[in-house]
Amino acid sequence: MAPYETDDSAKAGEPDDVRAGRRKASRYVVPVTVVGVAAATIGLVPAFAGSGDPDLPKISAQELVEKIAASDVQQVSGTVKISTDLGLPDLGGLESSLGGAGKPSGSDGGSSADPSSKLLELATGTHTVRVAADGPDKQKLSLLDKASEYSVIHNGDDVWAYDSQSNEVFHSTGAGEAKDHKSGKAAPEDVPATPQKLAEEALKAVDDTTSVTVDGTAQVAGRDAYKLLIKPKASGSTVGAISIAVDSKTGLPLKFTLTPASGGAAVVDAGFTQVDFGKPSASTFDFTPPKGAKVTEGDKAEARGHHDSAAPSGEHFGKDAGKGLEGGGLGKEMEGGGLKTIGEGWNSIAEFDTGGQGVPSGAATGNSDVDGFLSSLGDKVSGKFGSGTVFKTRLINVLITDNGKAYAGAVTKDALVKAANAAK
Template sequence: MAPYESDDSSTGDEADDMRAGRRKATRYVVPVAVVGVAAATIGLVPAFAGSGDPDLPDVTAQQLIEKIAASDVQQLSGTVKISTDLGLPNLGGLESSLGGVAGGGRDGSGSSADPSSKLLELASGTHTLRVASDGEGKQKLSLLDKAAEYSVIHNGDEVWAYDSKSNEAYHMKDASSGSAGKGEKGTKDRSEDVPATPKELAEEALKASDDTTSVTVDGTAQVAGRDAYKLLIKPKQSGSTVGAISIAVDAKTGLPLKFTLTPASGGAAVVDAGFTEVEFAKPAASTFDFSPPKGAKVTEGDELKADGPAAKEHKGDKGDRGRPGDGEDLGKEFQGLNVIGEGWSSIARFDTGGEGLPSEGAGGGDAGRFLDSLGDHVSGKFGSGTVFSTRLVNALITDDGKVYAGAVTKDALVKAANAAN
């Protein structure tokens, strides 16, 4: 029986109940969001840790999705291993330079502890995180390095980030913590621009349309010593670069313990994030205490208010975690933004208003030669352009400044560009 579908023996009322449950479930579960996850974030595929597959009661895919949606774990601490392999070219020190500019503004000044730039490190390689939570008002995430540690600590109306390598701290006030509703956790918006835990990644992936997606239960596993069900998500459509998404769901709490996204091309996972240790107990209060060490450089960041500019930058519609360019802001940044297709084969199309990218043949010089080396030249009814590819997200930039991007193949982008002309 296909996911979310009833068998022929179901009554009309039962079918209505199934559809109602499906609509509720899909709130949590859009392939388009997977593009954001991959482009903004997080390939090794570690085997599910454990000594064997546990024997658990049977559940349906819909029941498992609703179990995730109903999960309300407020207190936990643990260690997460996250690996990302987008297949991006080695740009040497350019990535660090861009990160510095992102954190300190256009002139590159600012703090190396600014979360908006520091957490971009999760976009490549393998990293170990320590996480702790004690309700909505207290969270801590630490990115561990060989000889350094970077932490973001939220404690009430205080938000601190600290980079031990540079001995720099970044401080913000969360004016929304005491008055905002549950859907407006302004403080968390800043650090959650880059999903870093299996739960955050799962919530992004589980926003898929059931018409374009196959969702099944794929057995059981043990993750971090916990019994878990495996939820398997696959596109029904052709043309997507997404092969499958596997989510290990804690059998008791419903918390996603592991998230793995594999590409249609095969090989190592593009994104793999999972707990290696987890405890569902109240962390010590001292976990969320922070004072800048002596001699540390402290940078004061924007105050996060429910209706302030910092919150608006990171807040999406109806209380969802925003992304730069959500809603009206996106329309201001790009002319004529629209989405072609649906589900996993969706392609975002917009006009930069420019003249495309410089190329070596068009007098672009060194910049043109560099860009030419990164992309593939294509042509069609739309004219000509360059396709820039990763193992998941591809983008076609035409010579007249149009952009087509999505978790789809190069041929799908060219086909969409031809159809639009």
């Protein structure tokens, strides 16, 4: 059966134009990243807060996916609330134990305003993000804190980032080249901090292992919306469901919520609390470094080894974290790097060699904080493959065997052990 499970789903013998629409829509679907997924996921707000369910015309799942694919919103501004609940333990003093704390800003030649590191803050806790866009060449994203503000502005070929707390500026050029995939750089619209970007990534995983249905309506940020529900058909995945609220008029995703199969709070949720489709003021995208601010040029930072540091891009939050678990994409993109895929769809598992000798245990690291952190994450397991440790979050689990093999995916611990046994 096709993944779109409604009475209006496409049947055999459908017209060519319908099949073409399905192929177009299939470009948008949900990869779940593997190693380092914490850098890519964004968390929890009360699901679909609003003032009742609006009465909207009936729409099929296929039509709603195509509505998202056809959405061409060029001008938008608003506020997005984002949080994360991966179930990770408190890092406590781990950073200082590893020697990372206490460094003065920029002491390693970098900049506190560098988006490649600053935007990782979105991977934990609750945040408020202000966004604005006026076409493909003008975007702004501002991460608001109680006492400071961090902004990334894309205006033409320039990308500026400013950290008000440290009064540092990061500047890069060549954002236009990134659009043609000629550069490692990208602009704020590539950051997975909005329901739209998360939904586009999510829709990339829809295949025959996926159920896609319309789950009623909702009102988000004062807008009437349809709810698209995406769920793995088979058991074994840690992903329970993904719910996307889609604006009924524009097709723009307004809210994205990923709940785990284990239940409880959402792992990933990002939703507009305010949205406006009017043209933002041109001054929104203007930026001049404040007087006295330290300015770091991106090209110079890269020359010191900070490659792609100008890019607050999906590549930092997904590609470098491991590829999507969507069957074809993961295998094709990762096998060249010594990685291969076991299984398909939502139960896909990435197998690779860490190049090491397994995970240090006890006092092997010589650092009690590090050992305690590893112990809090890991469960010792054994099987035909030998023995190893499973590191777990509420979404991604990774088995590292004592001989250095690794198995990672949005699957249960038992599924990882079974994969390791089969691969032995």
